[in-house]
Amino acid sequence: MRILGIKNAKIDDTTLDVHFENDMVVCFEDCWLRDHCRCSKCFVTNTNLRANHLIELPDVTMKSVIVNGSELQVTWSDEHESTYDAEFLAEFEMKAWVDRRRINHIIWRGDEISHKVARIPVDKFLKTKQGAKAIFQSILDYGVAFIEEVEPTLDGTAVVAEALGGIQQTLFGGMWDIKVDESLNDTAFMSIPLPQHTDLSSFTDPAGLQLLHSLEHTNGEGGETVLVDGFYAAAKLKEEHPRDYDFLTKFPVEAEYKFNGHSFRHAAPAIELDMITNDVRQIRFNSYDRSPMAFTNGDDCRTYYRSLKHFASSIENKKNHWQFKLKPGVVMVFDNFRLLHGRTGFTGRRVLGGTYVSRTNWMDKARVLELIH
Numbered sequence: 001m002r003i004l005g006i007k008n009a010k011i012d013d014t015t016l017d018v019h020f021e022n023d024m025v026v027c028f029e030d031c032w033l034r035d036h037c038r039c040s041k042c043f044v045t046n047t048n049l050r051a052n053h054l055i056e057l058p059d060v061t062m063k064s065v066i067v068n069g070s071e072l073q074v075t076w077s078d079e080h081e082s083t084y085d086a087e088f089l090a091e092f093e094m095k096a097w098v099d100r101r102r103i104n105h106i107i108w109r110g111d112e113i114s115h116k117v118a119r120i121p122v123d124k125f126l127k128t129k130q131g132a133k134a135i136f137q138s139i140l141d142y143g144v145a146f147i148e149e150v151e152p153t154l155d156g157t158a159v160v161a162e163a164l165g166g167i168q169q170t171l172f173g174g175m176w177d178i179k180v181d182e183s184l185n186d187t188a189f190m191s192i193p194l195p196q197h198t199d200l201s202s203f204t205d206p207a208g209l210q211l212l213h214s215l216e217h218t219n220g221e222g223g224e225t226v227l228v229d230g231f232y233a234a235a236k237l238k239e240e241h242p243r244d245y246d247f248l249t250k251f252p253v254e255a256e257y258k259f260n261g262h263s264f265r266h267a268a269p270a271i272e273l274d275m276i277t278n279d280v281r282q283i284r285f286n287s288y289d290r291s292p293m294a295f296t297n298g299d300d301c302r303t304y305y306r307s308l309k310h311f312a313s314s315i316e317n318k319k320n321h322w323q324f325k326l327k328p329g330v331v332m333v334f335d336n337f338r339l340l341h342g343r344t345g346f347t348g349r350r351v352l353g354g355t356y357v358s359r360t361n362w363m364d365k366a367r368v369l370e371l372i373h
């Protein structure tokens with residue numbers, strides 16, 4: 001690979017304008033440059049951490065700058081010298097820096113991705129980098145992947161969860177199952193249909209991934225899984241009702257969940273944007289656990305209902321749904337920040353095993369596999 005060179009660099013008061021050989025120009029402030037000095041007094045290479053606190057950052061000016069091929073040297077007013085690689089500096093061209101932080105989701109509707117999502121045998125997922133990459137890439141692209149030939153037990157499911165980033169503990173414990181239990185006061189534990197929702201909208205940190213594994217369904221029918229791409233629904237809302245989209249990206253919808261002696265409450269936008277890329281980052285939506293809210297004015301209140309209704313009708317539109325029956329041996333893993341899920345009503349004895357993985361932990365795995373920045 002050719003090393004990127006620097007054509008020239010010019011000090012303009014407190015700014016350094018760097019012209020690269022590829023004609024790109026990036027301007028750096030002196031405080032930034034001093035903070036990013038990579039000498040051994042300022043930076044610890046093996047831990048990738050700064051050596052000094054921000055408060056100790058001296059109030060200095062640039063005395064001179066020398067360009068040396070693919071390196072740039074700055075001498076400071078306190079005689080400190082800093083050397084920067086062109087490749088390092090080029091990373092901070094704003095558009096490229098933002099683009100590296102984007103996840104290039106493939107937006108979908110209906111069953112159009114059923115032949116595209118990864119379906120990988122568990123051994124290949126656990127033991128090969130190629131298998132792991134295929135699963136994580138599918139989660140990044142479509143929000144869902146399937147791990148096959150898994151032992152149809154909670155323990156078998158736990159092994160998969162560990163490899164996806166680790167089991168996220170919640171009020172339901174680590175691994176849980178879903179079966180009809182009239183004593184539990186939650187629709188998940190009944191046999192009625194469940195409309196599309198994300199899980200744990202009342203949490204400060206909802207599950208990143210959710211795993212579902214059909215362990216048993218006997219003497220009955222129904223209980224099919226329904227998935228919908230929340231990012232598709234958000235894009236559609238933006239196109240058809242831009243003011244509603246804008247409202248839902250800003251207005252804190254409060255959710256609450258009181259269950260089994262627990263009490264959760266959190267307010268956040270139904271469509272949360274990433275503050276760096278401005279792309280949709282997270283959908284939180286469960287029609288049932290919305291808290292009763294007070295509103296600043298009537299307009300906000302009416303907009304809350306109108307925009308959530310518009311959003312929900314896209315989410316509940318059958319044309320956008322992908323519906324299928326989960327089978328023992330197949331662990332479905334999906335992105336709870338993106339997809340909404342539900343199920344059709346059922347009869348018979350049905351047991352699903354599952355668990356959650358936190359977003360930070362699965363993103364760590366995807367980053368180590370070099371699938372995201």
Ligand SMILES: C[N+](C)(C)CCCC[C@H](N)C(=O)O
Nearest residue numbers: 172176178188199200201257
């Ligand atoms: C999957 N499992 C049965 C464990 C939990 C379902 C939780 C659904 C809940 N109302 C929520 O807060 O999202």
Ligand SMILES: O=C(O)CCC(=O)C(=O)O
Nearest residue numbers: 178188194199341342343
């Ligand atoms: O029973 C199912 O298939 C899904 C249950 C569910 O959506 C939930 O518990 O949140």
